[in-house]
Amino acid sequence: MRLGASELYYSVDVNSPLNQPDQPPATCTGSQTPSSIVFGSPEVGGSFGHLIDQPLLFRGIDYQQLRFDLGRRAPDYFLDFDFETHNLNPSLFAFMLLFDGPLTENFYLHGSGSIGVPPANSTHVPGWTDDEPHHIHIGVDLKAGSWTFQLDDRSPASGPFQSDSGDIQSIRMNLSSWRLSTPNDPSVEVAVDNIVIGSLVPEPTSLDLFAIGFGSLLLLRRRKRGDMD
Numbered sequence: 001m002r003l004g005a006s007e008l009y010y011s012v013d014v015n016s017p018l019n020q021p022d023q024p025p026a027t028c029t030g031s032q033t034p035s036s037i038v039f040g041s042p043e044v045g046g047s048f049g050h051l052i053d054q055p056l057l058f059r060g061i062d063y064q065q066l067r068f069d070l071g072r073r074a075p076d077y078f079l080d081f082d083f084e085t086h087n088l089n090p091s092l093f094a095f096m097l098l099f100d101g102p103l104t105e106n107f108y109l110h111g112s113g114s115i116g117v118p119p120a121n122s123t124h125v126p127g128w129t130d131d132e133p134h135h136i137h138i139g140v141d142l143k144a145g146s147w148t149f150q151l152d153d154r155s156p157a158s159g160p161f162q163s164d165s166g167d168i169q170s171i172r173m174n175l176s177s178w179r180l181s182t183p184n185d186p187s188v189e190v191a192v193d194n195i196v197i198g199s200l201v202p203e204p205t206s207l208d209l210f211a212i213g214f215g216s217l218l219l220l221r222r223r224k225r226g227d228m229d
Helices: 206-228
Strands: 003-012 036-039 056-060 064-069 076-086 093-100 104-110 134-141 146-151 157-160 170-177 185-202
Touching: 036 170, 056 064, 056 170, 076 093, 093 134, 093 185, 104 146, 170 185
Parallel strands: none
Antiparallel strands: 003 185, 036 064, 056 185, 064 170, 076 134, 076 185, 093 104, 093 170, 134 146, 146 157
């Protein structure tokens, strides 16, 4: 089956007037904002490196986490966003993308410079570069039990994905240390912008189109009979 248009649940750019620089992002106001701030104090930046249009900013202070509520009973989901990091590679911190099903599967930018993918203890994929703009695309096919991960224009990586509920209840973004007793380091920063979360909508098959056309023909005939009666 060919995949056509997308159904979007979130399209978040944290721009004004809904958001203001140096303030926490607006939450829980629909598809233009995250659902909630779970931990810490992520905020809206004026600009960050190559991201000059008010990106969302996480710093290495305890846990910094946002959540996007889902639970749409969709057969698949995707997450796209632009990002740039500073002092994350290398560091004792990791930027995590948590897919809650409610069993949680994680993708993460690890401070060792590589990218972690599910399931746990999988071989990491090649990493990113600090202080350069990047784009991440993650697709999760719940029916097939698989994920696809793509950084920039590289060839996609893929692997198995497990959801014990058959759905994804939420997606969270989190910056925190990956080693216990790591002191805070606010110079470790991750900026994120243009967050899009949605599902793929399959194009109608030839059988679907035939059914639609046949149904329209029956309706037209009924209307004509009604006019004659």
